[in-house]
Amino acid sequence: MSGGVDSSVAALLLKQQGFDVIGVMLKLWAEEGFDRENQCCSIEAANQAHRIATKIDIPFYLLDAVEPFYESVVQPFISSYFLGETPNPCAWCNPLVRWRQLLQYADAMGAEYVATGHYVRTIKDERGITHLFRGTDPNKDQSYVISRLSQRQLQRSVFPVGDYFKSQVRKISAEYHLPYSEKPESQDICFIGDGDYRRFLKHMQPQRISPGKFIDSEGKEIGQHDGIPFYTIGQRKGLKISAKNPLYVIAKDVIRNEIVLGQKEDLRVKKVVADDINWICNEQTVDSFDCFAQFRYKSKAVPVSVRITEEKKMIISLKDDFFDGVACGQIAVLYDTEGEVIGSGRILKTERK
Amino acid sequence: MMNIAAHKCYGPKGTGAILLGNGVENFLPFIHGGKQENGKRAGTHNVPYIVGMAAAYQILDNEFDKRIAFERQKRDLLIQLISENIPDCLLTGHPTERLTNHASFAFKGIDSLVLQSLLDQKGFAVSIGSACRSSKIHGQQQLIDIGLSSEWANGGLRITVGIYTTDDAIYSLVNALKRSIRILRRS
Numbered sequence: 001m002s003g004g005v006d007s008s009v010a011a012l013l014l015k016q017q018g019f020d021v022i023g024v025m026l027k028l029w030a031e032e033g034f035d036r037e038n039q040c041c042s043i044e045a046a047n048q049a050h051r052i053a054t055k056i057d058i059p060f061y062l063l064d065a066v067e068p069f070y071e072s073v074v075q076p077f078i079s080s081y082f083l084g085e086t087p088n089p090c091a092w093c094n095p096l097v098r099w100r101q102l103l104q105y106a107d108a109m110g111a112e113y114v115a116t117g118h119y120v121r122t123i124k125d126e127r128g129i130t131h132l133f134r135g136t137d138p139n140k141d142q143s144y145v146i147s148r149l150s151q152r153q154l155q156r157s158v159f160p161v162g163d164y165f166k167s168q169v170r171k172i173s174a175e176y177h178l179p180y181s182e183k184p185e186s187q188d189i190c191f192i193g194d195g196d197y198r199r200f201l202k203h204m205q206p207q208r209i210s211p212g213k214f215i216d217s218e219g220k221e222i223g224q225h226d227g228i229p230f231y232t233i234g235q236r237k238g239l240k241i242s243a244k245n246p247l248y249v250i251a252k253d254v255i256r257n258e259i260v261l262g263q264k265e266d267l268r269v270k271k272v273v274a275d276d277i278n279w280i281c282n283e284q285t286v287d288s289f290d291c292f293a294q295f296r297y298k299s300k301a302v303p304v305s306v307r308i309t310e311e312k313k314m315i316i317s318l319k320d321d322f323f324d325g326v327a328c329g330q331i332a333v334l335y336d337t338e339g340e341v342i343g344s345g346r347i348l349k350t351e352r353k
Numbered sequence: 354m355m356n357i358a359a360h361k362c363y364g365p366k367g368t369g370a371i372l373l374g375n376g377v378e379n380f381l382p383f384i385h386g387g388k389q390e391n392g393k394r395a396g397t398h399n400v401p402y403i404v405g406m407a408a409a410y411q412i413l414d415n416e417f418d419k420r421i422a423f424e425r426q427k428r429d430l431l432i433q434l435i436s437e438n439i440p441d442c443l444l445t446g447h448p449t450e451r452l453t454n455h456a457s458f459a460f461k462g463i464d465s466l467v468l469q470s471l472l473d474q475k476g477f478a479v480s481i482g483s484a485c486r487s488s489k490i491h492g493q494q495q496l497i498d499i500g501l502s503s504e505w506a507n508g509g510l511r512i513t514v515g516i517y518t519t520d521d522a523i524y525s526l527v528n529a530l531k532r533s534i535r536i537l538r539r540s
Binding site (some may be wrong): 109 | 406464466467469470471474486501507536537
């Protein structure tokens with residue numbers, strides 16, 4: 001429970017269905033000394049969650065996952081930026097910290113399932129295998145970040161709000177007079193005090209940030225950048241270069257400390273290579289299959305064909321023109337036509353045309 | 354100057370007193386307004402609570418020696434059972450020169466936040482670290498300060514007994530504690 005609407009309503013729905021529910025908040029590592037509304041795991045958030053749990057009439061406990069979170073999420077987040085990637089910390093947090101800690105705790109408590117307020121749906125088939133689907137509300141669907149959970153973790157997970165629209169969840173919360181029903185969404189990276197990752201990186205690793213050249217696709221210098229981690233693939237704003245046509249970040253070269261800028265059509269991605277594959281139900285053994293792939297949390301899935309190599313990498317070939325930024329370090333999630341998650345991988349490199 | 358609180362000896366919660374010695378000057382009121390308590394504490398007296406507090410301290414005065422002996426016996430039983438039954442456990446503080454109702458331990462490799470919640474589920478209210486620390490949710494500074502290494506420093510637990518504590522309650526608490534610690538050390 002975060003003190004937010006989704007996890008609160010998830011707990012409420014389960015309680016109403018007759019489950020024996022225990023409310024838990026994981027205290028994760030977070031920068032201190034900031035006063036942001038919605039700050040993750042603050043004393044205020046813990047008190048809010050506690051009040052909500054009391055209202056629902058369930059116990060509430062605060063658990064400490066500061067160290068595992070720092071090691072498994074915050075440190076790799078920082079390193080990833082310095083490798084020229086754009087990391088997705090939630091995708092690591094879920095399997096490595098959140099579910100690992102909560103399932104361990106569930107075992108100690110004698111609890112069978114872990115429930116969260118994520119907008120995804122699951123169905124258990126007759127073989128006992130759990131299938132993962134997009135949430136009903138297309139604007140809130142979180143299957144992208146849940147796609148990293150293992151089959152074992154999914155089998156013990158319950159997602160009570162996955163069948164609802166956010167508006168319905170807010171309504172339930174208000175009808176039941178849950179405190180803080182009006183609380184705004186949390187948006188930014190939860191552990192960064194003011195949500196500004198550039199300031200965070202500067203603060204954590206000042207000596208590793210050095211300005212370098214912006215170059216065009218011919219290698220000609222066209223400006224100065226402030227440091228590789230401050231830019232992400234597809235970025236247009238904040239480049240501080242005037243040009244006839246809008247310029248976009250096309251590629252980053254960490255070794256030469258150079259960033260390639262180009263036109264929108266230079267962003268076109270033909271192939272995406274991903275490793276660290278997580279299959280939700282079955283390991284795909286067929287050489288090649290067609291499906292849909294999504295490369296960012298908030299972006300559309302596009303038709304692709306996927307080939308699995310012997311080194312267990314996914315080669316994802318895009319069928320249509322695709323100009324949205326695809327950044328290394330993000331997750332590539334494969335869906336079928338029904339919105340079922342087939343599997344996901346970590347984006348290793350992209351090939352442009 | 355001395356502060357007392359009624360609930361510390363089974364009086365009503367929410368009432369207390371400040372005892373001022375003759376030498377105390379420049380006592381500044383915290384609540385201003387009425388002239389109650391010679392202008393030192395404004396506001397209508399909560400007479401039933403104050404009488405309740407007085408009665409609680411009267412009873413304490415009458416039963417003091419008996420109560421101390423009773424608590425000490427419970428405390429010592431608790432310390433003895435925990436020390437005998439739970440491996441890798443450390444009594445923090447002096448074995449006898451301590452509050453008669455108070456025992457505190459550190460358990461190696463245990464996160465006492467988790468332990469506390471497991472015991473709560475079984476109906477036992479225990480505390481971790483000092484109740485006076487709340488700005489940081491975790492990190493038991495006192496345990497680090499007395500020189501415990503990191504594998505012990507998250508495992509501090511404070512258990513207090515009172516005049517209504519029974520031997521049975523202590524036995525079942527120690528059982529629950531033993532079982533919970535075994536589960537946590539296995540995971």
